[in-house]
Amino acid sequence: MSNTPALKQSALSLPPKVKGYPLVGALPGLLSKRLDFLEAAQKQYGDIFTLDLGFSEIVVMCHPRHAQRVLIDHMKNYVKEGPIWDSFRTFLGDGLPVREGEPWRKQRRMMQPAFHHQKLVMLTEKMAESIDKCFEEDWEKAANSGEPFDIAKAVTRVTMNVLVRSLFGSGMEQGEADRVSVALAYVFDFMMLGIMTHSLPEWIPVPGKARYKESIQIIDETVMRVIERGRKDPTVGDNLLSLLLQMSDPETGEKMSDELLRDEAVSLFCAGYETTAVSMSWAFHFMAQNPELAQRLETEADAVLGQRAPGFNDLQQLTYSRNVVLEALRLYPPSYWMPRQTVAEDEVDGYRIPPNTMVAIILHLLHRNEDAWTDPNTFDPDRFTPERSVGRHKQAWVPFGAGQRQCIGKEFSLMEGPLILSRFAQRYRIKPVPGRVVERHVSTTQHAKDGVWVYLSKR
Numbered sequence: 001m002s003n004t005p006a007l008k009q010s011a012l013s014l015p016p017k018v019k020g021y022p023l024v025g026a027l028p029g030l031l032s033k034r035l036d037f038l039e040a041a042q043k044q045y046g047d048i049f050t051l052d053l054g055f056s057e058i059v060v061m062c063h064p065r066h067a068q069r070v071l072i073d074h075m076k077n078y079v080k081e082g083p084i085w086d087s088f089r090t091f092l093g094d095g096l097p098v099r100e101g102e103p104w105r106k107q108r109r110m111m112q113p114a115f116h117h118q119k120l121v122m123l124t125e126k127m128a129e130s131i132d133k134c135f136e137e138d139w140e141k142a143a144n145s146g147e148p149f150d151i152a153k154a155v156t157r158v159t160m161n162v163l164v165r166s167l168f169g170s171g172m173e174q175g176e177a178d179r180v181s182v183a184l185a186y187v188f189d190f191m192m193l194g195i196m197t198h199s200l201p202e203w204i205p206v207p208g209k210a211r212y213k214e215s216i217q218i219i220d221e222t223v224m225r226v227i228e229r230g231r232k233d234p235t236v237g238d239n240l241l242s243l244l245l246q247m248s249d250p251e252t253g254e255k256m257s258d259e260l261l262r263d264e265a266v267s268l269f270c271a272g273y274e275t276t277a278v279s280m281s282w283a284f285h286f287m288a289q290n291p292e293l294a295q296r297l298e299t300e301a302d303a304v305l306g307q308r309a310p311g312f313n314d315l316q317q318l319t320y321s322r323n324v325v326l327e328a329l330r331l332y333p334p335s336y337w338m339p340r341q342t343v344a345e346d347e348v349d350g351y352r353i354p355p356n357t358m359v360a361i362i363l364h365l366l367h368r369n370e371d372a373w374t375d376p377n378t379f380d381p382d383r384f385t386p387e388r389s390v391g392r393h394k395q396a397w398v399p400f401g402a403g404q405r406q407c408i409g410k411e412f413s414l415m416e417g418p419l420i421l422s423r424f425a426q427r428y429r430i431k432p433v434p435g436r437v438v439e440r441h442v443s444t445t446q447h448a449k450d451g452v453w454v455y456l457s458k459r
């Protein structure tokens, strides 16, 4: 918390409030225009401002120094509590992303080994196999037929297969994975509305809520079946679930209960599924729009890999592929906001942030902040070269969060992205479908509204 004396702090003013309507404040603008509304507010009020949402207020922050303060320097004062996180908990239970305090620390310590470097090296081969399998099933057909192809949908199938194989090995069948994929997509789409309507009494009808509940049930039942299979046959082995099944509390020796296993498995699934898919859809969108970018990816893939499949040791040399992924994550961070609630009063940029205040770091705006990025709205992967990164604020790029609660799957994702891009560049060429405009849709993640339609051809 701030070192400023208490008397001086309470004399500080609150961050400026965005003008809105009586009773509902800025909510109509936020619901209809979402990130465009926040962008306009930032232009008018600066990098920190308050939104009145009618039922509550939220302080919006858009500068790298805010990420530094909230996620790292004063992280203990900014916790995952309050109505937003309660709403996430209705689905994720006690999973890692929504836990707090000592139980979070203990659980993170237990799960971290599953994401260690060595485990990831082992996973690369599986990832490459899953990518190739999907390419052979869907992408090859599209390249041969010359028909328009929704590459956003196709890459979602790739990331889903990679995740299912990494999390559950052969424990989840293809039909189950397809059903869960549809259910998860719906849960993601509904979740934002779910958060906003979480405090309403049960008897007020919220459109889509029944299907949301049904979808959760499908996910739950499938995950529980996979856990059961894993318990019956622990030899199935080298996947994340089998590691979780073996884990025990270092003090009590207790194993994870089925409920906690379910919560962790669903959380990993949820956190890893749409996020990677969405970032890769944007990367392909930019590749289709920009022939020079596609050409550079080809040249890199040819030089580093020739015809063979990429492996872990190649990743270090696939620098342009990696920079394309980093830039897609900058311009379109799949998790575009990070909500928290203050414990005690704090001072940020000379403003008072009272206790129990909802705060949201808006990654979409932070990643385009002109204090950190030149020409921020342009897609330019070369901004991540070492020379051009000198002097940039450390928290100017935080698509995976920062500090202790940084994404546990960050390295997993940053391996998968370049593997997909380089494997693609070895085999295919891409062109946009004329007349199909890609529009951003902002729900739980920000993705392309009606897909990313392209023509594929074989090289």
Ligand code: HEM
Pocket (backbone or CB within 6 Å): 096, 097, 098, 108, 267, 268, 269, 271, 272, 273, 275, 276, 279, 333, 334, 335, 338, 339, 398, 399, 400, 401, 402, 404, 405, 406, 407, 408, 409, 410, 412, 413
């Ligand atoms: C491009 C892909 C991904 C993005 C952009 C992303 C983003 C994030 C962000 C922003 C957070 C922090 C949220 C906060 O502090 O409020 C987070 C946490 C988390 N992510 Fe990811 N993620 C991605 C992929 C994955 C994958 C592949 C997995 C697992 C297989 C995963 C598992 C998790 C978990 C378990 C947490 C909670 C960590 C904790 O609280 O200790 N994520 N992710």
